Amino acid sequence: MKKISLLILLLISFKEFSFSQKINSSYRLNIEKTAEPMIIDGVMDELTWENADVATDFFMITPMDTSYSQVRTDVRMSYDDKHIYMIVINYHAVEGPYMVESLRRDFNFGKNDNFIFFMDPFEDQFNGFSFGANAAGAQWDGIMFDGGRIDLSWDNKWVSKVKNHEDKWVFEAAIPFKSIRYKPGIKEWGINFSRMDLKTTEKSGWAPVPRQFPSASLAYTGVLVWDEPPPHAGPNISLIPYGLGGISQNRAAGEQDNYRRSLGFDAKVGLGTALNLDLTVNPDFSQVEVDRQITNLDRFELFFPERRQFFLENGDLFGNFGYETVRPFFSRRIGLNAPIQAGARLSGKINKDWRVGAMTMQTGAVEKDNLDPQNFSVFTLQRRVFARSTIGAIVVNRQAGLFAPSIDSNNPSLSGYDRNVGVEFNLASSNNLWTGKTFILKSFNPLQKGNGIAYASNLRYVSGNLYWNWQHEYVSENYTAEVGYVPRTGFYKAHPSIGYLFFPKSKKILSHGPEINTKWFFDTKMNQTDNESYLLYKMRFRSQSNLAVWAAHDYIKLLQPFDPTNFSGDTLATGTEHRWYSWGSEFTSKPQSIFTYAISSRMGGYYAEGERYNVSGEVGYRFQPYFSMTLSANYNEIHLPEPWGVTTFWLVGPRLDLTLTNTFFVTAFMQYNEQINNINLNTRLQWRFKPASDIFLVFTDNYLPAPFLAKDRSVVLKFTYWWNI
Incomplete structure (x- = not known):
């Protein structure tokens, strides 16, 4: 193994020296400082925008990456001492309303008409920031890492506005220099702009990106050219205090009401424009949504x-x-x-x-x-x-x-x-x-x-x-x-x-092709303990729907006792060997529809010469952009010899999202998990009364399914305020 590692390192080094030039360095957008006040209203009426350089003539990424996009997008940028400004004209190519899920922040990229841009303020093609909005005005922001991955859990302070017209929708934004990190003194940043238009099923980018890579890939950014180095953000200290009150009760343990009162704060201290010091005292994360449950049939700990x-x-x-x-x-x-x-x-x-x-x-x-x-x-x-x-x-x-x-x-x-x-x-x-x-x-x-x-x-x-x-x-x-x-x-x-992958000249199929994947596990004495091998054939349609079919073979030698239901308490013995074949399919519908669905199935063998059948699916319906509802369900049926017999598990999770505005959200969902005999109800109200400042009201209940008795419940009211010093 160590020799293989060394060989890989040599291959890595050779390939690295072979590709060292920034690919899209010829795509350059000039940004100049404005002298007039900029109003973020989605209207291009400032003189600054008339004189600004324009990024246009986007390239298609999907369904094909060999031509210009049919959908026109124009981007202009400017800045002053405190903010970066942007206005984007997203023209329609096909008549009809825009398509969005809701006004919820950090939407699903592939299910919304949207515009997103990616900044590499260190020009290292590795780390950066992403901002954008969908056609209804819901914001998107995330921190970028690994050259093109985005963590959307990151939120920061910025403002934007979207206005809709018959032939276009306009996105305007102001991003404070204090909300991002950047290298002082440099006049060139990496940047790219991405547009998703569901009516034409086109994804496009200003600087071209091959279709096998995400449009967020920082290896393919163009260059944002500043007329002078971006200004220093100045003192960059933010205090984020919170106050919390709540009540909880563990009825299953017979406990009395437990009243909660808590104060604490976070602080962000910018040490220059590229380093950040985060401080926290007595933090509380009760506003974070609960984890989405899954039926656990694995031998090892799950990751959340x-x-x-x-x-x-x-x-x-x-x-x-x-x-x-x-x-x-x-x-x-x-x-x-x-x-x-x-x-x-x-x-x-x-x-x-x-x-x-x-x-x-x-x-x-x-x-x-x-x-x-x-x-x-x-x-x-x-x-x-x-x-x-x-x-x-x-x-x-x-x-x-x-x-x-x-x-x-x-x-x-x-x-x-x-x-x-x-x-x-x-x-x-x-x-x-x-x-x-x-x-x-x-x-x-x-x-x-x-x-x-x-x-x-x-x-x-x-x-x-x-x-x-x-x-x-x-x-x-x-x-x-x-x-x-x-x-x-x-x-x-x-x-x-x-x-x-094959890319046929077809009006319906975008790509299709096979994949072979296998995993071998051995103990430290090189005795085989596991093997999972599968053959997959996947197909992507131009409508953005997806189909996959697969067949697999599994071999497992148990290294410790294991209950194959993770429920009954009866276990298979250490050292027993298990082999089986299985097959299945998955289909995801096109995201443009008001009604969407996805379904997957699995059937075949299981431990102890048993059988396992699984069907899971999700259906969704939206009254855009204010209301959406989804219902997910997962059914497992396991046939094993005695003492297990036939075991069935349902996992059902309806969810309702109400987004009256892009600052007020209500989320309610239920999770019924038959494997752990629990019903979880969670309702969260969030009012973002100022950028990055929120009031949360969260209700959480857990019940025994039969009889329908509350095991525990809690109510929390939390206030957070982002204060820039």
């Missing part, structure tokens, strides 16, 4: 993404180290079973090539669980190399006590500490055809009985038609990552995949 705002900016520095199932740091471990008392987080750019991240968080003791206070600290450093690649290092530490005494020094509830150190190399060629990663991690824990090591590598190639990936991993039996996400240890893994 981070949603808390404090951890999101530059979150890739901390949370993207390693792979999805080999993460030395996972921020949701912090505050999982104990209250966070305070924390600090420094992150951002030191210069064009260096990024740094440092965080420390202190949690309090939980006496009823005999849980000591804990300190969680992370330090990470990243250096850009070659065109778009990086070398990074990370240190993760969980320490009992540190800033507070333990509950009982003679009876610690956890090991005294758990530490991880690691280095990694991320490949991203300048044309994005080659990507990959290699890393090594080592853990330290006083209860660790041997060497704790993990290392892995992958190399991926994506062209217009052919794509393939090779990935392998090793995690030793003694590796620990108590602040990470490593659901499985003691294995070698090999994971090759290859696929090919």
